[in-house]
Amino acid sequence: MKVSIKIKFSIFLGLLLLLTVSILSTLVLRGIQNNQKKNYETYLNQQAKITNTYIRQISSTAAIEDTEQFLYKNAQQIVLYLNSINGIHTAIYDMDGKEIFNSMSYNSSIDVKDILSKSLKNQIAYKIVGDSIEYMAPLYNVDQIGVIKFHYSLKKDIDFYRDIKSLFISIGTIVFVLSFICAYIYSGKISKNIVNLRKGTLDIKKGVYNTIVPLKRNDELGELSEDIYYMSSQIEKNIKEMEEEHKKLKLAVQKLKALENQQKTFIGNITHEFKTPLTVIKTYMDMLDIYPEDENLLKDAKVNIVKETQRLYEMVEKSLYLSSLQKYDFEVQSERIDVKDILEEICSRMQGKAKKFNINIIQSIQSSCILGDRENLMHIFINLIDNAIKYNEPQGKILINSYTKDKKVFIEVADTGIGIPKKARDKIFEPFYTVNRDRSKHHGGTGLGLPLVKELIEKQQGTISLLDTKEKGSTFLISFPAL
Secondary structure: OOOOOOHHHHHHHHHHHHHHHHHHHHHHHEEEEEHHHHHHHHHHHHHHHHHHHHHHHHHOOHHHHHHOOOHHHHHHHHHHHHHHHHHHHEEEEEOOOOOOEOOOOOOOOOHHHHHHHHOOOOOOOEEEOOOEEEEEEEEOOOOOEEEEEEEOOOHHHHHHHHHHHHHHHHHHHHHHHHHHHHHHHHHHHHHHHHHHHHHHHHHHHHHHOOOOOOOOOHHHHHHHHHHHHHHEEEEHHHHHHHHHHHHHHHHHHHHHHHHHHHHHHHHHHHHHHHHHHHHHHHHHHHHHOOOOOHHHHHHHHHHHHHHHHHHHHHHHHHHHHHHHHHOOOOOOOOOEHHHHHHHHHHHHHHHHHHHOOOOEEEEEEOOOEEEEEEHHHHHHHHHHHHHHOOOOOOOEEEEEEEEEEEEEEEEEEOOOOOOOOHHOOOOOOOOOOOOOHHHHHHHHOOOOHHHHHHHHHOOOEEEEEEEEOOOOEEEEEEEEEEE
């Protein structure tokens, strides 16, 4: 069954107001009860203190030998004194729980044994019966000598509470009825506007646009009508844009297929490159099983297994790092860096390895600043200089040159090694590509160093290229935007 939004809104608002009034009424009534309780507890406690004060006054004039019979002799006097002050019906009990005197002219049928037993143990106790309260407190003359009971009427408090409660119920009912009527009238106007908006959206669904007339309202419904009006006028345009996006999506799919093919090639290269060191390791292990006592074979196996294991480890590490750089957009921790400082530090680090192969590192470095990631720059230039050492010739040279031109910082890393053939220059930045496999195996090359260097440079808005040189050797040119 369909229920109008006008009725739903009216009922909701009425129930909301009723709930609000109910909660407020409950809190106020509870507050009244707590306040009444606090008032009569305070009042009766004060009467008990007055009684004990009066007892101390009259006991100071009594004879010492009459102390044990003091309460029996003065009970009536105490009760009459209290009646003259507060007019409350009062009774006094001795320490055995026996009633000594009662101002009430009749015997009450209320059982007070439970609270009397507590008061005899030096405690204040009371209980409410009907519209009255039985309040008991201990009496003292140095030590406890008995108990006093007040029979206090709560009728005024109860009547006041009931009157307030009736008032809240009446007000709540009137508020609910009036709010429902007002909400019904007001929601009728809103529902009419919503119906008009719905007709407009149905027209859009059928393909008929610009039939919605914006509502002259300065609220959310007015804004909604304007938005729908604008939306309907833009749908046709959006359809054309979607067709263009569809074409772009086709191109993206084609690119994804190309990337998929690259991924397959990458995985194929990994499989092929990993197979070689694993084959070497397996071959040596098989030979050691056959010739376990051959010391020359054992020494040779140790050297080559360690070598191939290290090569395999480097391939795995660089493959994962390169793959992560291509797949994820890592945040570069950029900072202002002086190229001279970092290149001199790297050359100092690599000096020991260069001397080991009788290679001289020559520096011609200018002070110029770029914005880059220090760790990535260290990795880039250590890798390039390390390659220049590996593939150089004995007594060779490595030239590190830097300069600034056209708001760019250029760094050249050149060596006097065997160089790179022209046919291989377009492929050296491809993963797992090696110019000479025998040379790479000899030096522990993985074919991943230069692709990794290229990715790191491009992450920092830089470029790298291999320069054509007539002389022997290779020269890499790196550039970064200058600060």
